[in-house]
Amino acid sequence: MKSLVKHWTTMETSIAAISQIQDFVETTPQESPSRNGSTGFKPEIDANGGMALTLTHVSAKYSVNGSNVLSDLSLNIAPGEKVVICGRSGSGKSSFLNVLLKMIHITGDLHIGHQPSSSFGNQELRHNLNTIPQDPYFFPGIIRKNLDPDSSSSDEAIDALINRVGLENEIAKCGGLEGELAIESFSAGQLQLLSLARGVLNPRGLLLLDEATSRNSVDYETDKKMHDMIFEDFADQTVICIAEMNYIALIVWWWWIKGGL
Ligand SMILES: Nc1ncnc2c1ncn2[C@@H]1O[C@H](COP(=O)(O)OP(=O)(O)OP(=O)(O)O)[C@@H](O)[C@H]1O
Numbered sequence: 001m002k003s004l005v006k007h008w009t010t011m012e013t014s015i016a017a018i019s020q021i022q023d024f025v026e027t028t029p030q031e032s033p034s035r036n037g038s039t040g041f042k043p044e045i046d047a048n049g050g051m052a053l054t055l056t057h058v059s060a061k062y063s064v065n066g067s068n069v070l071s072d073l074s075l076n077i078a079p080g081e082k083v084v085i086c087g088r089s090g091s092g093k094s095s096f097l098n099v100l101l102k103m104i105h106i107t108g109d110l111h112i113g114h115q116p117s118s119s120f121g122n123q124e125l126r127h128n129l130n131t132i133p134q135d136p137y138f139f140p141g142i143i144r145k146n147l148d149p150d151s152s153s154s155d156e157a158i159d160a161l162i163n164r165v166g167l168e169n170e171i172a173k174c175g176g177l178e179g180e181l182a183i184e185s186f187s188a189g190q191l192q193l194l195s196l197a198r199g200v201l202n203p204r205g206l207l208l209l210d211e212a213t214s215r216n217s218v219d220y221e222t223d224k225k226m227h228d229m230i231f232e233d234f235a236d237q238t239v240i241c242i243a244e245m246n247y248i249a250l251i252v253w254w255w256w257i258k259g260g261l
């Protein structure tokens with residue numbers, strides 16, 4: 001009887017979970033890949049590999065009837081420029097990146113790579129920008145596919161980069177490039193490094209970092225390695241970096257001694 005009750009309750013809980021997932025799949029609205037534009041265009045990259053951005057009177061909100069989280073923002077970012085954004089929590093830093101990725105509703109004029117953002121489909125735009133959020137995302141699958149989704153790099157190039165970020169032992173433990181990526185066996189900092197390695201293998205002209213090198217998630221060594229890579233491998237690309245207030249001075253100083261500002 002005890003066993004019957006135990007299994008019955010477990011089954012009830014499991015069925016409720018399935019029902020919730022089914023409900024989520026059926027009722028959650030999904031954006032269509034080309035909701036805001038046609039497909040087939042790529043953002044323009046200048047001869048050196050950087051991407052220009054122009055925002056003119058851009059306002060943004062998360063829902064059509066909601067209030068603006070960014071209001072009347074105008075700025076020009078030249079190709080290859082390195083921009084650091086800071087501000088208090090909730091001031092709209094991540095929302096700014098969401099604007100560039102067309103994740104939220106915007107009014108005003110946004111040009112990415114000299115072309116209006118409306119000329120790109122959402123998915124192709126996101127595919128053509130390099131984004132490193134605070135919690136990098138990797139999908140279930142083999143390591144090679146995660147690091148080089150377009151299969152545009154040779155095994156040698158990927159191996160060289162893995163050695164450079166110092167993750168050869170962890171990758172070997174997963175079974176090499178063709179092994180499954182076991183996310184749980186990597187630390188937060190190591191995942192950031194992998195994410196940056198993915199960006200180096202797939203240059204896009206624009207790198208967006210959302211508190212990616214925040215000290216909360218990476219140690220000093222990882223942090224230094226990341227800044228070295230950003231400076232060397234993304235030297236000609238446009239970089240927009242969101243950073244904590246107390247971290248700005250360090251980044252500015254770092255980029256300044258490297259001659260990047
Ligand atoms: N998914 C969302 N839906 C509705 N409102 C949101 C959503 N995400 C953020 N906001 C609102 O947008 C505003 C800006 O938030 P945002 O996440 O851009 O701030 P932030 O500057 O990145 O903060 P933090 O430093 O804590 O990461 C906040 O008022 C927040 O409540």
Ligand SMILES: [Mg+2]
Pocket residue numbers: 093094095210
């Ligand atoms: Mg944020």
